[in-house]
Amino acid sequence: MSLQGKAMKTRSFFVGELEKGAASVLITGDELKHLRGVLRLREGEAVTIFNGRGLVVKGVIQRIVKQAATVSVLGEDTESRESSVHVVLLQALVKGDKNDFIVQKAVELGATGIVFYAAKRTVPLLGPGRGTDRLIRWRRIAIEAAKQCGRSVIPGISLADGIEEAVAGHACPRMFKAGKGFLKIMLLESETTRTIKDMLRTAPAAKAAALLIGPEGGFTDEDVVHAAKNGFTPVSLGRRILRAETAAIAALTIVQYELDGMD
Numbered sequence: 001m002s003l004q005g006k007a008m009k010t011r012s013f014f015v016g017e018l019e020k021g022a023a024s025v026l027i028t029g030d031e032l033k034h035l036r037g038v039l040r041l042r043e044g045e046a047v048t049i050f051n052g053r054g055l056v057v058k059g060v061i062q063r064i065v066k067q068a069a070t071v072s073v074l075g076e077d078t079e080s081r082e083s084s085v086h087v088v089l090l091q092a093l094v095k096g097d098k099n100d101f102i103v104q105k106a107v108e109l110g111a112t113g114i115v116f117y118a119a120k121r122t123v124p125l126l127g128p129g130r131g132t133d134r135l136i137r138w139r140r141i142a143i144e145a146a147k148q149c150g151r152s153v154i155p156g157i158s159l160a161d162g163i164e165e166a167v168a169g170h171a172c173p174r175m176f177k178a179g180k181g182f183l184k185i186m187l188l189e190s191e192t193t194r195t196i197k198d199m200l201r202t203a204p205a206a207k208a209a210a211l212l213i214g215p216e217g218g219f220t221d222e223d224v225v226h227a228a229k230n231g232f233t234p235v236s237l238g239r240r241i242l243r244a245e246t247a248a249i250a251a252l253t254i255v256q257y258e259l260d261g262m263d
Contacts, residue, residue: 010046010058011035012048012049012050012150013031013035013048013050014049014050014051015027015031015049015050015051016051016052017051019051020055022057022073024059024062024071024073025057025059025073026068026070026071027049027068027069027070027071028067028068030140032067035047035061035064035069036064041064041069042061042064043062043063043064044061045060045061046058046059046060047060047071049071049073050146050147052143052153055076055152056076056152057073057074057075057077058073058074058075058076058077059071059073059074060072080152081150081151082152082153083110083112084207085110085207085208085209085255085256085259086207086208086209087110087111087112087255088112088113088115088209088211089102089106089114089252090115090117090160090167090210090211090212090213091114091115091116091117092118092214092215092216092244093116093117093118094122094215094216099116100137101245102245102248102249103157104144104145105245105249105252106248106249106252107145107146107149107151107154107155109249109252109253110252111155112153112156113155113157113172114156114157114158115157115158115160115166115172116134116138116157116158116159116160117160117161117163117165117166118162119162119163119217119220120163120215120220121216121217121218121219122215135157135158135159138157139157142155142157156172158172163226163227167184167212167226167227167229169210181203181208182208183199183200183209183210184209184232184233185199185209185211185232185233185235185251185255186212186219186224186232186233186235187211187212187213187214187234187235187236187237187247187251188214188235188236189237191235191236194235194236195235195237196235196237196254196255197254197258198235199233199235201258204259206259207259209255210232211248211251211252212227212232213251214244215244216243216244237254
């Protein structure tokens with residue numbers, strides 16, 4: 001099939017130092033390696049630059065040297081691809097690379113923030129220093145996911161000491177909006193009376209939510225008590241028992257759809 005006449009996607013690059021009003025931007029480091037070695041872009045080609053905090057500009061590559069690529073800024077891209085719904089994912093750590101997968105898909109689904117925590121039944125326990133390494137890795141994954149899906153804001157990612165800190169919002173005070181209209185939802189497989197649909201459709205004006213997802217071994221009774229004390233309502237995702245990573249993706253999608261985040 002010929003691609004002639006078909007609009008090609010403009011490649012996007014992350015530059016955290018980008019400021020409003022800049023006439024030119026330097027692409028360096030891993031982004032430069034991607035531009036030169038993977039995409040093999042050339043001088044004169046159009047690109048998009050974003051700083052992860054909401055600013056996106058369109059530009060043209062003026063010069064490529066070993067240390068940097070210089071992009072001439074043509075103007076701001078004001079088309080927003082951010083969700084109108086503020087959603088924080090509180091996710092218990094899971095095994096292997098599933099945490100990476102959760103970060104990637106949560107970014108694509110418009111999550112505002114992601115907080116990982118070790119629950120009582122969490123299998124992987126992070127040793128000294130490993131938490132920092134994980135956060136750096138998740139940040140890189142979030143950047144790549146944001147570039148892929150066209151987001152202008154990179155969600156904040158943090159690591160709480162435990163479920164107590166996660167549900168209290170201490171790990172992400174800026175992301176954790178309190179007050180009326182902020183739904184606190186706990187996905188609990190033993191819940192049989194209230195579904196996530198019930199909760200969302202009785203609060204159609206809500207524009208913010210926190211989603212609490214448990215570990216692969218499930219929540220303990222103590223976990224449920226901590227969540228309830230902090231205002232979380234247990235809900236069901238249906239008759240089937242989902243894996244932790246599946247539950248996170250399903251819940252994020254449902255919340256975005258029901259609260260108009262997929263408009």
